[in-house]
Amino acid sequence: MNRRRFLTILGSAGLASALSTAKTAHAAGGTHTWPYHENSYGVLHDTTRCIGCRRCEAGCNKVNNLPKPDKSFDDLSVLDKNRRMTPTSWTVVNKYELNGKPVFRKLQCFHCNDPACASACFAKCFQKQPDGSVAYDGSQCVGCRYCMVACPFYVPSFEYDDAWDPLVVKCTFCEPRLKEGKLPGCVEACPMDALTFGRRSDLIKVARARIKNNPGKYVDYIYGEWDAGGTAWMVLAPSAPVAASKDSHQATGHEFASLGLDTHLGNRPMGELTGGALGAVPMIVAFWPVLFGGAYAIAKRREAMHKAETETIVKEAKEDMAAAMDAAVRKIAETQGPGMADTARQAMADALKARENTCANCGHHGEDK
């Protein structure tokens, strides 16, 4: 097998594997790397009902045995500042303003149908479970925090305080409690039913019914039904009609943006944008060492072989020359005496040396491997 043939085989193998990766993704629905679980659970967050009492935060803190916060959950002054999730508060309520009226929204992991965090994690720490939760298992986590970059909702937080084994932390959907047949801590704590737990498919119907039965109360849109490929947690927003203007029809849905929700995520999973490129990573890991290692070995071997060959030729030539010299010197010694022979030997050796020196500069120099 020569070098060219080896490279051809390797190259076509790499191409074939890349194509087959792309094909697998296509076969799984074109978009989804995770199957859609029909009976998965979700939560509907109705922001028209939320009063910003922070009971959900307290409930989350209690059921997950999180450390006591600096400010008590009765202290509503924390709502003056927009907060994000931290390793010790997995959900927070923020206050937003809509037409001069306060509207509260609870932030937590949206538990995407096709999570971006999972698509970014090369250690496979994130799993979309059949119950709807996106579970994180830190045993393989290397702390790269790619999930934090990938998440369109800025959900995963990192234990920066932990010097030895910092992990990513996020809302678990109270998965252990779901397994026991209990509600998530926040949902159970909500005194207004602003959080409704149920099967995702039922919640969409519930949300539609609320929008229909209360004309003018809600924005006719369920945030999370399709956003970022669909999420298990969905949000309803109060309608806040803008003053009639020329482009008022374009402002529909501005309420969600006012509630700090990204309305430009599109309806495809985030992972779809990077899935193809990231899917090639294992192939690169598997084939590139072989490819380049092989190429290097071939080059090295050729070099060694060439060197050995040259050395043999030079050695033979030298031996031939020495034998010829010897014969010539012997002949001189016979005919003209040993004194002349010594002089001739010396002259020939000098000439040979001078030639060898010049040849060393010209001979091997131009050869290109």
Add this chain to the structure above:
Amino acid sequence: MRNGTTLLLLAAIAVAGAAYLTLWDAGPVPAAPALTSVSDAPSAMVIFPVGEKPNPEGVGMKPVVFNHLVHENRVDDCESCHHTGETVACTTCHTVEGRSEGKFVTLDQAMHAPNIAKRVKGNTPQSCVSCHTEQLQRRECAGCHGIVKPTRSEAYCNACHNVAGLTKADMVAGIAGKLPAKRNAQLAADTLKARENPVQLQPTDGPYKVMIDGITDEYKANMFAHRRHVSSLMERLKDNSLASAFHSQPATLCSTCHHNSPLKSAPPKCGSCHSQRINPANPERPQLKAAYHLQCMGCHKGMNVARPLNTSCVTCHKDNEAKPVDGAAAKLGGK
């Protein structure tokens, strides 16, 4: 309070308040001025579903008795309703089938269109429903009517579509637009008389206070001032003729809170439908705790009641010092 200034001030306020109340009681009660008509229209009339097609059987929607006198005193000018500027009957242009004079707007649309687009030129017409819906924005109405939405039930339609002593001959003549004015006025007057002084449940028909103790873990039971709430609402509505016309059943006012159950003076308990945990069969039905909160806070929000704050739990139910260890979780967690 060291120098007594505050005490003095309070005493002064108390004296002033007492004086004010005494004077108020002593003063003559101003009698409600009798409504006078500014037009030469009859004070009340029956609006028939006038149609072009022959209708010998007199089949059609029940006619409406329209109290012209009350309405003409409520609107700014005649053109609020008579939008063309001519004070003719609605059915002149708007018939059941629609006529070119009325731009083929049918009688049904002209009376019931809920949102009427603002006209670029001329008057923007109003329908019965659009104007009445606007009235629901009033503070005394907005509390309940933020929760209660009109439903197409017989009782709802009956509030208007209801004429006492209507015969088939009247109906046939009315649909053809040939009922004598005298008979029309007679029917209208009879109906209005029958509607006078509708029986309403009084605050005293309900309990004085209601103990709400379905869930007591973190907070103690709430003693709900039932009579105070009912009488406050009725006091605000006592001169509201629109409310008295549409709150046609004795217990209509009760039906915001005591909803989805037969209207009577002893309605079922909230907990008979609202379970303490969400019922998977009815995920839309609020849990008991949320049902109370949504009703109380929904109405207070609509009526702009500033206190108590939604987030001030202990104003309504006192803190329970003897809290169960696991609080709500223990009770609701299926144990």
